[in-house]
Amino acid sequence: MLSLNVDFKKSSNVQDRTNGQLLAELTTDRRTAIVVLGMHRSGTSSVAGALSLLGAASPRTLMPAAEDNPKGFWESQVLMAFNDTVLAEGGSTWRDWRPFDLPGIIARRPDLVLEGRQRLQEEFADDELIVFKDPRVCRLFPLWETLLTEAGYRIVVVTPLRSPAEVAASLIARNAMRVEEAFRLWLRHVLSSERSSRGYPRAFVRWSDFLHDWQSCAHRLKTRLALNLVLDDQERARAVDEFLSAELRRQSPVPTAMPDWVSVTDQVLQRMALNGEAESDHDELDEIRWAFDQACAVFADAS
Numbered sequence: 001m002l003s004l005n006v007d008f009k010k011s012s013n014v015q016d017r018t019n020g021q022l023l024a025e026l027t028t029d030r031r032t033a034i035v036v037l038g039m040h041r042s043g044t045s046s047v048a049g050a051l052s053l054l055g056a057a058s059p060r061t062l063m064p065a066a067e068d069n070p071k072g073f074w075e076s077q078v079l080m081a082f083n084d085t086v087l088a089e090g091g092s093t094w095r096d097w098r099p100f101d102l103p104g105i106i107a108r109r110p111d112l113v114l115e116g117r118q119r120l121q122e123e124f125a126d127d128e129l130i131v132f133k134d135p136r137v138c139r140l141f142p143l144w145e146t147l148l149t150e151a152g153y154r155i156v157v158v159t160p161l162r163s164p165a166e167v168a169a170s171l172i173a174r175n176a177m178r179v180e181e182a183f184r185l186w187l188r189h190v191l192s193s194e195r196s197s198r199g200y201p202r203a204f205v206r207w208s209d210f211l212h213d214w215q216s217c218a219h220r221l222k223t224r225l226a227l228n229l230v231l232d233d234q235e236r237a238r239a240v241d242e243f244l245s246a247e248l249r250r251q252s253p254v255p256t257a258m259p260d261w262v263s264v265t266d267q268v269l270q271r272m273a274l275n276g277e278a279e280s281d282h283d284e285l286d287e288i289r290w291a292f293d294q295a296c297a298v299f300a301d302a303s
Contacts (some may be wrong), residue, residue: 001059031126032155033229036133037141037197038158039189040094041170043160043207046131046244051158051221053239055230057127068174071243075133076123083121083136084141086112095177097184098296100139100192116147129228138193140274145196147302154223157202159193161269164262165253183262190265191289198282201225204273215243 034056038044052058052074059076066073087093089112091106124130130153137144147153166181177185203224210217211284215237222229229235258266265288268281 003267030154031046031128031150031152032130033155034129034131034225034227035144035148035157035170035197036131036136037138037142037153037157037193038135038160039138039162039167039186039193040135041167041174042135042162043210044073044133045069045073045162047081047158047205047207047210048131050210051131051219053236054218055126055228055236056131058131059123060125061123071245073133074131075099076119078119078123079132080134080136080285082116082119083134083140085115086140087136092139095138095175095181095183095185096186099178099188099293102140103143103303106143112141113147116143120147120151124296138172138189141193141196153232155200156178156199156227157197158221158225159197159202159204159269160207160267161204161205161273163253164266165256168256169253176250181205183259187262187265187288187292190269191285191292201283204269206270206273211244214240261292270289 034051036044036048036051038047048058049072059079061077061079062117063073063075063077065071068161070097086094086105087100088100090100091107092098123225124132125157132144132148136137145155164186167186168177168179171177171182171185172179201224203221205217205221216232218229221227223233265285269285272278272281
């Protein structure tokens with residue numbers, strides 16, 4: 001039976017990896033999966049696209065570009081549909097901000113694990129370095145953690161960070177979403193993804209920094225995460241320069257004060273991007289996540 005690492009309560013029993021285990025993961029010769037783990041409209045497409053242009057294999061069936069993402073989404077249409085199926089099995093959708101009972105769903109539908117294995121193989125075959133991106137994975141990471149590990153991948157995580165006020169503005173423009181819902185959705189995605197990926201080799205990247213100086217960011221990712229990216233090829237560099245145009249950043253922040261949980265969470269994540277991770281940062285995020293989960297239970301019937 002599949003065992004998912006999803007005990008994210010305030011007093012969690014999850015044991016984070018030791019430094020020695022992290023070093024072993026970084027120095028292994030196994031295939032590597034770069035999981036671009038970030039909230040919708042947070043720069044995940046541009047980061048995933050740039051990593052693909054720098055040598056990481058993208059999935060076989062890329063979603064086509066769209067008006068709201070003219071440079072492409074750089075994610076698998078097949079795996080996105082699969083993730084939607086998993087969410088639907090739990091009565092959820094991509095824009096649900098409530099906690100999600102992933103273990104219960106897998107216990108009820110173990111065939112989803114078999115389907116996930118098959119879809120992963122179809123999309124990436126035997127590629128040595130892949131980039132895997134779908135914002136839905138913020139809520140489904142324990143499942144993909146298991147599937148990628150079973151497939152022989154070493155998992156590293158790259159989390160792009162964009163101001164939640166800008167994310168909210170983008171969601172309002174694209175999906176006619178209320179600002180309050182956008183903030184709740186942002187909070188759910190970043191808190192769930194941070195906790196579930198904690199202990200893996202990972203890097204938090206401020207999206208504004210990536211657009212301004214992608215080369216420095218890429219060098220840091222290559223070194224920190226031991227990635228076999230191609231950074232000394234002028235043609236690839238020109239392709240990334242053309243890809244990361246200023247038009248990618250089209251929304252100004254919403255003129256609405258951010259709720260305290262959103263503001264504090266953003267501050268902690270920005271601090272982690274600049275200074276690295278500290279136990280006090282994890283504790284602060286754990287407290288917010290636990291309180292948010294309790295509030296969700298009270299307002300479970302809200303939309």
